[in-house]
Amino acid sequence: MVLSSRRRTEGLSKKPKAIDLFSGCGGLTLGLRQAGFSVIGAIEADAVAAHTYRQNHRNSRLWQADIESVSPAQMRKILKLKVGELDLLAGCPPCQGFSSLRTRNGAQRNRDLRNGLVSQMVRFARVLRPKFIMMENVPNLASREPFRQLCRDLKRIGYRVEYAVKDASRYGVPQRRKRLILLASIDSAIVFAPEEAEFLTVRDAIGTIPSAGSGADPLHDMPEFPRSTRINELIRDIPKDGGSRRDLPAKRQLDCHRKTTGFSDIYGRMAWDQVAPTITTGCFNPSKGRFLHPEEDRAITMREAALLQGFPATYKFDPRLGKIAIAKMIGNALPPEFIRRHAILIRSALQLAD
Structure with a gap:
């Protein structure tokens, strides 16, 4: 069945600007673009994923590099952004380090070095000062210290923070996929996209x-x-x-x-x-x-x-x-439709704030 809200962006005219950290092959970027965002920049360390991203998102400036080596101040200058001008900073840090399967359902401590990459969201937020932040990851991350520290740090620099675990199948994705989604905002109220009872098969x-x-x-x-x-x-x-x-x-x-x-x-x-x-x-x-x-x-x-x-x-x-x-x-990709539905509400909030 085709859901009534699929691909609808009525009444949304202005294209807000977004940056995609940890872009992978481009699922998050695609969802943002479908919601009417202009994804002006992205970062991806893996050469294969970066190649695929470039094939599909030629108008986005891609940094193929380890994110820890990228200066957010330099990125801001290259993209000609003023502090606070970016509408949305989005990303999905590598989640393998927080997988319950990899840790035998939490029975073993996981020392995956990628666990520390969650803090990169704050590093970029401090410099860019985006109006909204969106981060997606595995549900298990919500109980881990890197995530708790992320929430504390975002609040310290002035953001409201909300998060929830959602199943992508309730958002027009024909797949069971529970994901943790964090939304943060400086000025606007935070609203998660509503779930639907119907689903795609x-x-x-x-x-x-x-x-x-x-x-x-x-x-x-x-x-x-x-x-x-x-x-x-x-x-x-x-x-x-x-x-x-x-x-x-x-x-x-x-x-x-x-x-x-x-x-x-x-x-x-x-x-x-x-x-x-x-x-x-x-x-x-x-x-x-x-x-x-x-x-x-x-x-x-x-x-x-x-x-x-x-x-x-x-x-x-x-x-x-x-x-x-x-x-x-x-x-490893993010389901674009899941991202699109949340991004549409962020775009609406941005327009109300203007």
């Missing part, structure tokens, strides 16, 4: 695209990695439209699967009329989750993964980068 997102291998889209036609005969037979026999390996007799299951009661989505099919599971960096591999096509005996393609993440079919991912690199970018 796997069928809505990928039900009408041509068959993989048709030659219409190189991203859709990337071949799967070779599998053993036993695995191919296992995939073939998993029931269509939402079936699981657990639907098979025990003797048909792999030895490693019979020894565990967890990870039930492994070698599972998506269901046509439900939202997809969270699209991760392993979405090309059915041994990493419920990533089998609802009907065909294969994993979802990279184009299907991108559509389920909320990217339009025209979004460019260079197939020469390889499936693993592309899956990493898609899995």
